[in-house]
Amino acid sequence: MTIKSIRRAYQVIRISLHYGLDDLIPSKVTPWYFKLLRGCLFWLRNQHKDKVGGERLKLAMQELGPVYIKFGQMLSTRRDLLSDEWAEELAMLQDRVPPFDSAIARASIESELQAPIEDYFDDFEDIPLASASISQVHTATLKSNGAPVVLKVLRPDVEAKVHADIQLMSQTANLFEWVLGANNRLRPAEVVEDYRTTIEGELNLKLEALNAIKLRNNFLDSNALYIPFMYEELCFTRLIVMERVDGVPVSDKAALEAQGTNLKLLAERGVELFFTQVFRDNFFHADMHPGNIFVSREHPNDPFYIGLDCGIMGTLTDEDKRYLAENFLAFFNRDYRRIATLYIESGWVSADTDVSAFEQAVKVVCEPMFNKPLNEISFGHVLLELFRTARRFDMVVQPQLVLLEKTLLYIEGLGRQLYPQLDLWQTAKPFLESWMAEQVGPKAIAGKIKQQLPYWAEQLPELPELVYDNLKMGRDLAKNNNKLLDRYLKQQQKAHKSNYLLITSAILVICGTILFSQDATLWASYGCVAVGTILWILGWRSRPKFRKF
Numbered sequence: 377m378t379i380k381s382i383r384r385a386y387q388v389i390r391i392s393l394h395y396g397l398d399d400l401i402p403s404k405v406t407p408w409y410f411k412l413l414r415g416c417l418f419w420l421r422n423q424h425k426d427k428v429g430g431e432r433l434k435l436a437m438q439e440l441g442p443v444y445i446k447f448g449q450m451l452s453t454r455r456d457l458l459s460d461e462w463a464e465e466l467a468m469l470q471d472r473v474p475p476f477d478s479a480i481a482r483a484s485i486e487s488e489l490q491a492p493i494e495d496y497f498d499d500f501e502d503i504p505l506a507s508a509s510i511s512q513v514h515t516a517t518l519k520s521n522g523a524p525v526v527l528k529v530l531r532p533d534v535e536a537k538v539h540a541d542i543q544l545m546s547q548t549a550n551l552f553e554w555v556l557g558a559n560n561r562l563r564p565a566e567v568v569e570d571y572r573t574t575i576e577g578e579l580n581l582k583l584e585a586l587n588a589i590k591l592r593n594n595f596l597d598s599n600a601l602y603i604p605f606m607y608e609e610l611c612f613t614r615l616i617v618m619e620r621v622d623g624v625p626v627s628d629k630a631a632l633e634a635q636g637t638n639l640k641l642l643a644e645r646g647v648e649l650f651f652t653q654v655f656r657d658n659f660f661h662a663d664m665h666p667g668n669i670f671v672s673r674e675h676p677n678d679p680f681y682i683g684l685d686c687g688i689m690g691t692l693t694d695e696d697k698r699y700l701a702e703n704f705l706a707f708f709n710r711d712y713r714r715i716a717t718l719y720i721e722s723g724w725v726s727a728d729t730d731v732s733a734f735e736q737a738v739k740v741v742c743e744p745m746f747n748k749p750l751n752e753i754s755f756g757h758v759l760l761e762l763f764r765t766a767r768r769f770d771m772v773v774q775p776q777l778v779l780l781e782k783t784l785l786y787i788e789g790l791g792r793q794l795y796p797q798l799d800l801w802q803t804a805k806p807f808l809e810s811w812m813a814e815q816v817g818p819k820a821i822a823g824k825i826k827q828q829l830p831y832w833a834e835q836l837p838e839l840p841e842l843v844y845d846n847l848k849m850g851r852d853l854a855k856n857n858n859k860l861l862d863r864y865l866k867q868q869q870k871a872h873k874s875n876y877l878l879i880t881s882a883i884l885v886i887c888g889t890i891l892f893s894q895d896a897t898l899w900a901s902y903g904c905v906a907v908g909t910i911l912w913i914l915g916w917r918s919r920p921k922f923r924k925f
């Protein structure tokens with residue numbers, strides 16, 4: 377421990393006591409030595425008794441500086457942990473900080489370029505366009521072609537400051553973990569670790585540039601999203617250079633209305649973008665706050681989004697996507713038992729969870745949502761409530777799902793803000809449809825056979841049981857009288873049947889070939905191939921024809 381870190385620790389304690397954050401720990405879990413320490417530092421105690429807890433936490437974080445401000449912003453998205461009032465308070469934290477000296481910015485840029493700024497840029501603007509806790513943005517034009525660009529450069533010493541603060545946060549979180557006991561639901565150590573991963577990623581601007589390049593390529597032909605071009609040869613860990621773009625901040629609805637933007641189309645395109653990123657590309661922008669999203673000025677009737685700051689991106693595994701889709705299906709089917717078992721099957725909650733109690737808790741939060749018409753049910757809200765409930769049953773935090781839930785909530789909220797009559801279900805439907813088509817259509821069958829052949833060969837004795845389980849699951853869901861789900865489930869049952877036949881036929885043909893190559897009796901190998909061929913024809917004929925629903 378250095379003098380600096382001791383001073384910082386004292387500062388954190390002082391500010392925490394000043395805003396009465398110690399009062400926020402329930403007194404029955406506050407150990408005697410905490411109470412003693414607080415008694416000794418009585419003159420620092422709560423000066424803000426009139427304010428509510430969320431506001432006090434917000435003020436304390438504001439005073440503690442950029443790393444805590446960002447932490448507060450991240451916490452504000454953890455609605456599975458915090459109540460809505462607290463989350464809303466923390467969401468108000470502003471990450472705008474005074475700019476650092478442009479001479480330092482210049483020196484930093486030149487050190488990355490290993491050349492004077494004038495070798496690459498004209499009109500470098502010393503007054504920054506924006507200044508945030510991690511980086512500062514300056515404008516310039518490229519010497520080679522006169523293109524307007526922005527340079528994003530890390531703050532001096534930001535890495536050391538972030539590491540020191542995170543270290544202290546982590547030690548404090550461990551202390552709380554110890555005080556609160558292993559079964560506490562806040563899991564401070566886990567939350568801080570999650571934050572560490574996020575903020576450390578943001579310290580590498582090159583990573584942000586690579587993410588932006590990937591996202592830009594995914595949406596090159598899109599009329600919904602534009603990502604500025606990155607000058608990759610001028611992108612480093614502490615500096616990135618990109619095309620300068622111009623747009624209306626998405627939060628400025630008055631300006632959007634004034635220029636005649638088609639807000640309905642814009643809102644729909646937001647939801648469309650989310651589902652395309654998640655279900656088509658499996659790569660989604662997960663830091664969608666208003667400062668990072670702009671709207672095109674030209675062609676207000678055909679508006680598109682301009683996305684900045686690709687520092688935090690999310691991806692989901694195929695398993696996660698499947699469990700998510702099944703969660704939504706089970707929810708719309710009001711099959712709360714299925715939701716509870718899905719959480720256990722996926723390993724998100726432990727295998728010894730009391731399924732009936734979990735089912736009951738899910739029912740209590742989900743059932744009131746059906747008081748609204750289907751098109752008003754928010755997918756993000758459903759996920760949020762499910763995660764909140766699951767946390768009471770010790771759900772292991774899935775950072776990728778938390779990112780997804782927060783992005784979904786944001787996109788839906790933004791859509792509703794831009795166009796209050798937005799029909800979420802109709803907008804999301806085509807994307808879920810095409811994703812489901814991929815899961816149950818003929819292409820998927822061929823792909824699955826190729827991919828899963830070795831696995832199925834190993835699992836063959838259990839195959840009928842597995843197929844039965846899946847069909848049974850389908851039947852359970854099909855009890856529902858919702859037409860849409862019925863059609864989907866029938867397609868899925870057909871797909872399972874067809875998959876089973878096709879996989880078995882492929883295995884028989886392979887067995888036949890192996891027998892033949894090992895000079896086994898000819899009738900055995902021909903028999904295998906013949907039966908395999910018949911099963912293949914049956915499987916192929918029974919494959920589902922994907923229909924729109």
Ligand SMILES: Nc1ncnc2c1ncn2[C@@H]1O[C@H](COP(=O)(O)OP(=O)(O)OP(=O)(O)O)[C@@H](O)[C@H]1O
Nearest residue numbers: 471506508511513526604618619620621667684685
């Ligand atoms: N390519 C660009 N063209 C025009 N303006 C830009 C561009 N990139 C960034 N900006 C401006 O700089 C601001 C900050 O950029 P960015 O969000 O990338 O920085 P940041 O340090 O990551 O900030 P935060 O942490 O708040 O997201 C943006 O809100 C925007 O106003």
